[in-house]
Amino acid sequence: MEHSNHNNLEGFLYIIGCVFLSLIAVEDVKKMEISNWYNGALLFVGAAKLLFNKNWEQQIIVTLIILIFLLISAFLSRGGLGGGDVKLVSASTLIFGFQIVCGALIIGAIAVTITGIVSWIMYNYKDLKIKKKQKRLNFGKMEFPFGPYFILGVLMIFWKVI
Secondary structure: OHHHHHHHHHHHHHHHHHHHHHHHHHHHHHHOOOOHHHHHHHHHHHHHHHOOOOOHHHHHHHHHHHHHHHHHHHHHHOOOOOHHHHHHHHHHHHHHOHHHHHHHHHHHHHHHHHHHHHHHHHHHHHOOOOOHHHHHHHHOOOOOOOHHHHHHHHHHHHOOOO
8 A cells, every 4th residue: 555655646746747847848938948946846846756766865966967967068058058958957857867868868959959950941941032141140049948859858758659
């Protein structure tokens, strides 16, 4: 009986985590930023999930390693990876674990790259009336939110879509 309640509570935390991920994806698309409130709520769910993890110390260490790696990446990308993305991925590691998060990072990176390439092609060949010099300048400033792509990767792997 105790084991069943344990699984139900853990499953409930996964669902809550997925709900917050969905809300974060919508916010990131609309505002191009992720609020600290959503990331804090995700971190809280991750902390609650640690209660059910027998290797919680290892999970915290892995999360800290991911956090340090992402902070370095954010610094080197000069704004390409934002602080909200760093917090999102780190909090997600507490909930879903290292393997799912690493897979989601790869899926997210591939998806955002494909989106950039398709956008570049559409941008350059859609309207030929705009001067090429002006086009390059504007396209170079385009930004794509990483959160939704990462979240899609998490949900696809977690729910075994891929």
